[in-house]
Structures are given as structure tokens and as C-alpha cells.
Amino acid sequence: MAKVTMTVNGKSVTREVEGRTLLSAFLREGLNLTGTHVGCDTSQCGACTVHLDGKQVKSCTVFAVDAAGGDVRTIEGMANKDGTLSRLQQAFQDHHGLQCGFCTPGMVMAAAALLEQNPKPTESEVRHHLEGNICRCTGYHNIVKAVLAASGQDVGQIAAE
Known part of the structure; x- marks a missing residue:
């Protein structure tokens, strides 16, 4: 021990x-x-x-x-000091970046690391960074959209899948 x-x-x-x-x-x-x-x-x-x-x-x-x-x-x-969701967590909720939720903590942590390194990643950069995280439910589209939204980018033109 x-x-x-x-x-x-x-x-x-x-x-x-x-x-x-x-x-x-x-x-x-x-x-x-x-x-x-x-x-x-x-x-x-x-x-x-x-x-x-x-x-x-x-x-x-x-x-x-x-x-x-x-x-x-x-x-x-990851939450704010007052207990409210962080910007990234809120974006996952707002853009339905989760379904069953099993992968969500790992996805949020990976996405947070990406945003610390690259505050305005492209869609391709987000997808590449999240390659080591598996989601069996969402098809990743809304996860990527949530990460982009959390970075302050306009996701209005990203088509729903």
C-alpha cells in the first residue's frame, strides 16, 4: 500500500x-x-x-x-463556482450533444482540453481531437456543434443531422 x-x-x-x-x-x-x-x-x-x-x-x-x-x-x-453549468456544459445541453450520457463526461473533458489549446477550432479540428472518444448514440454531429458553440462560433448554419 x-x-x-x-x-x-x-x-x-x-x-x-x-x-x-x-x-x-x-x-x-x-x-x-x-x-x-x-x-x-x-x-x-x-x-x-x-x-x-x-x-x-x-x-x-x-x-x-x-x-x-x-x-x-x-x-x-467543470461547473462554475456557483454550481451552474460551464459554458461548454451548457452548450452540450443546448445543442443536444448527448443522448444516453455515458460518453459525455469524457467528451466534455476532451473538448475542454481542445478549447484551452485552440479557442476557435474548426469543425475538422474538433472532429480530429475527439477521435479518441467513442459515442455510440449521437453520431458526433451535435457534440461537434456544441464544442463550436462553446467556442463562441456561430453554429446556425450547421445543418442538423
């Missing part, structure tokens, strides 16, 4: 973990932050995407001990 301390959504947390504990399990089981979903355990689906030290990572591929001392942001940390 190892003692692990990290900052998660702005709060310092310390837990004892086995060396093989994945960051996704640490978040979900150790901290009860169940918004980070685990869909495949092989880093293929992107449902477990979080930010670690400002970088987008798939938390099912990172050991909790390797994140020790780090700064982790999960979907629970």
Missing part, C-alpha cells in the same frame, strides 16, 4: 492505495467521483478522460501513484 496525495478539483486528498490502483478507480471508488466513467479499461473509448496537470489523459491508463502530487480535474470540477 502507498499513501497518495493529490489535488482533485481544487481540494487536497490523501488515500492509501495499492500500487496497481488506476486513477479512474481512485477517483470513482476512493473519492466517490463517479462522473468519470470507465467503458473499456483499454483506453479505447475515452469515457474516463480527465485532466492531469492541465493535460488530457485517459484515467484508466494512469496509476494513482503516478498521479501523486498532481492536479486532477474531473467532470465534477
Whole structure:
């Protein structure tokens, strides 16, 4: 067992973990932050995407001990300080960028990373960036539209699919 301390959504947390504990399990089981979903355990689906030290990572591929001392942001940390939805989360709601919702936390986290790097991405850039996140319900169109809307771009001319 190892003692692990990290900052998660702005709060310092310390837990004892086995060396093989994945960051996704640490978040979900150790901290009860169940918004980070685990869909495949092989880093293929992107449902477990979080930010670690400002970088987008798939938390099912990172050991909790390797994140020790780090700064982790999960979907629970995306809302505004007053609890209202962030601009990106609101855009997902407004543009119906979700259906069943299973992929949504990972999509939002991936999209947030993109918008931090590129505040005005093109449709092609959004689609390319989200390639590592699988959605089985939406066909991606409304997800892309939501990301573009969150970037402040006019999505009125994007045809519905």
C-alpha cells in the first residue's frame, strides 16, 4: 500500500492505495467521483478522460501513484463556482450533444482540453481531437456543434443531422 496525495478539483486528498490502483478507480471508488466513467479499461473509448496537470489523459491508463502530487480535474470540477453549468456544459445541453450520457463526461473533458489549446477550432479540428472518444448514440454531429458553440462560433448554419 502507498499513501497518495493529490489535488482533485481544487481540494487536497490523501488515500492509501495499492500500487496497481488506476486513477479512474481512485477517483470513482476512493473519492466517490463517479462522473468519470470507465467503458473499456483499454483506453479505447475515452469515457474516463480527465485532466492531469492541465493535460488530457485517459484515467484508466494512469496509476494513482503516478498521479501523486498532481492536479486532477474531473467532470465534477467543470461547473462554475456557483454550481451552474460551464459554458461548454451548457452548450452540450443546448445543442443536444448527448443522448444516453455515458460518453459525455469524457467528451466534455476532451473538448475542454481542445478549447484551452485552440479557442476557435474548426469543425475538422474538433472532429480530429475527439477521435479518441467513442459515442455510440449521437453520431458526433451535435457534440461537434456544441464544442463550436462553446467556442463562441456561430453554429446556425450547421445543418442538423
